[in-house]
Amino acid sequence: MRKLNDNWRLITVAIPFAWLLIFFLAPFFIVAKISLAELAIASPPFTQMIEWADSGIMTIRIVFDNFIYIFEDDLYRNTYLNSLKISVTSTLICLLFGYPIAYAIVRSGPVAKPILLFCIILPFWTSFLLRVYAWMGLLADQGTINNILIAIGVIDEPIRMLYTEFAVYIGIVYTYMPFMILPLYANMEKLDGSLNEAAADLGSRPTNTFFKVTLPLTIPGIVAGCLLVFIPATGEYVIPDLLGGGNVQMIGRVLFNEFSRNSDWPVAAAVAIVLLFLLVLPIMVFQYFQGRSSGQG
Amino acid sequence: MTASNSVSATPWSDTDGQKPLVELRGVTKKFGDVTAVDNIDLDIYAGELFCLLGGSGCGKSTLLRMLAGFESLNSGSIKIDGVDMSDVPAYDRPTNMMFQSYALFPHMSVAKNIAFGLQQDRVPKNDIADRVQDILKLVELQDYGKRKPSQLSGGQRQRVALARALVKQPKLLLLDEPLAALDKKLRKHTQFELANIQEKVGVTFVVVTHDQEEAMTLSSRMAVMDAGRLQQIGTPTEVYEFPESRFVADFIGSANIFEGRVTEDGADHVRVQTDVCDVFIDHGQSVKEGGKIWVALRPEKIHITKSDTPVTGENQVSGVVDDIGYLGETSIYKILLPNDQIIDVTAPNQTRPMNRQHLITWEDKVNISWEPSSAMLLTS
């Protein structure tokens, strides 16, 4: 179609394309390259992949030692597994609570609905860091929860909550819950209300209708919500650092520290590449689901 | 203002020496594997109100969009006023389009919407204001210039869309389902209004529609489209009274169709033998003697009488009333014939059903017949 003539089209595509090639794709390839290099006492601290000897002979050095090291080292392996455990569990908790909340909003009246939606979206716009900080005040040994429990005599000694895995779960569920609720809401809102009426008309009780009609039709929303929680939670750095202290190992935090403190760039780069592959898998699953549902529509 | 190059009032009926305004030659458009428009040749003359009629997906909208310049051609050519349009982008074509959605710019007032096209041609400011006022008067919306499209009713928006497309005085005005978004009553009224406006401004209109009644009322000539091809081109009367194929006979109005064989092909008459009865037609038609042919009969052209005496012979047959549909002004009778075929007959309800004995009712024996001029012969 002759929408814009060719020069305009070229400029319009070229500018953002070039930007992404330079500042997104190129950095990523550099990381990939470093992950295949060896640690060296140099600046930057890794060996070059391609070296030119004096005679003009080019040598290419690729080592997979870093990847082997990651898989053989208990620390890394356990950290990956722990990250996955925490992110999968928090995703399920978000789904368990987010689903009824989204459903409750869909079932609200025309006045309450936009207000409730606003209340769900508002935290998303407020600072992430400060929302995590709010929980530090609640969970600390001398924090609000312990103070209240001691005051009403339930406990004598404060319970340790801050700097535990429990605090990390709370933090992740708290910050990522809106990402679960919003896609679920969008999915449920599109459902035809007459489907429920049709099911009731055909003699189905509400619980049965929910499991047989509503739930299957909201699977795309469930998948989207779960991915939106799972992906950022797996690579999370701030929450394990602030709420988990040194006691909870998650890969994002290890990566950050590896990079800034140890300066073992090749290993850190390999850790990053492995993390990325862990996340690519669920995204491909998501696209499979999307392709399937759009194929049906 | 009348089209300058029209000599006779209806140039399309006497094509000798007339130069068409729009010439389509072998126009073809494919989307992937689907051929939306298939090798179409068509001439449209200045001053016409030409309708493209067809069901959804028949390619009529694609053809219109090709005229406007929104779709490129896979092969063939389009000439407007003698100029080849292949390399002319939409914004340089002497055509304007009225979109099915109206496509009024929601962030501009009615007057600004109408002025938009004139501004692109760098018409002086004062002229723009005058021409906008004139066209608003034509569509009876003088006082609505300052309103936003969202503040107008469906009918008013339709007229703004028409005014915006007309104000540039295009050589060719393309209308994509111009009345589809209106409710039924308003649509009937607007059909006549649209034809009146076309007559007043003298611009050539090409209208795409799926509504046969709309096409019949509006058009000077119409083309019936199916599966990307033109099935028949003619005046509404020609297309209705002399369909060339079973598709057209069935698509425009309704028709009882039966298969037969030509037994006699005279200069001024044709005889056909069918399962139902022998059919005599009192005018000559180019058919092949002994060849397979189809006879089509319009339900309203068949006479029906209650009678216990069966008839045989040409253009008449006896049957039994199988079903009746009461439509108010007319009734539709489904007559079961001896060969088990069912034929539709419509008859006006000229008397109120006070005296039931005169009425034709279920299981009644009836005779049906038609004039020698009524039966239509279809070769495909």
Place this chain on the structure above:
Amino acid sequence: MQANRSRFLTIMLTLGLAFFYVPMILLVIYSFNYSKIVPVWGGWSLRWYRELFESAEVWSAVTLSLQIAFVNATFATMLGLLAGLAMVRFGRFRGRTLFGGMIVAPLVMPEVITGLSLLVFFISLNQLTGWPAERGFTTITIAHITFSMAYVAVTIQARLTGMGEDLEEAAADLGARPLKVLTAITIPRLTPALISGWLLAFTLSLDDLVIASFVTGPGSNTLPILIFSRIRTGLRPDINALATIVILVISICVAIAAILMFRQQRAEMRDQKMAEGADE
């Protein structure tokens, strides 16, 4: 639909909202606490607000963050607009799949990886070309533009797809050339999406800690970097005061935007009702 929630749903909703808002309300209350130890109540006071306003460190971090956010939002919106147009209005072109992938990828890329790869990139670039000589404002802004343009592009893409091409075709049909169609029709129609895209990019930039931590250099502390360094060691009453201000400003802005949008919707519905009478 009329409200018809079961009791279970209402309870879940109430608990959910309490879960969202109680921590923030407590955060705000404790910002007015005189005591230096956050959870111990020492009476109402504006002490921490005063300290906050007197801190040069806080002011310079706020200024830097706002500058970065502003420049980032503006560039990200422009690039996102171009990217959205390219994806929705250009049909097929070579490299479209790669382009589409690169637009979405920053949305799902963990921040740690984005930050890490950009830092490595800036260091390598510095060795090759001598630029960027030092990391700070420029490098953070570039990093932020890269991931926020993805959010803007997706917003614009969704809007463009929803708009359809009728209006642009109508303008072309009336003789408008491509550039004119863009400026007179497409961009005005995209204004709401551009504004929300800009605001989103602005917020994302103000909020980012991880990527900025990677690509910043000595002396360039954005507000999140400053806050993070302070709360890493525990609760700080001055951060409560800062949080209160941030929450207040953002809530007011979002509320105003929501009310404006709601009003516009209502006005459009009213216009429509009035207009329908004319066909009678």
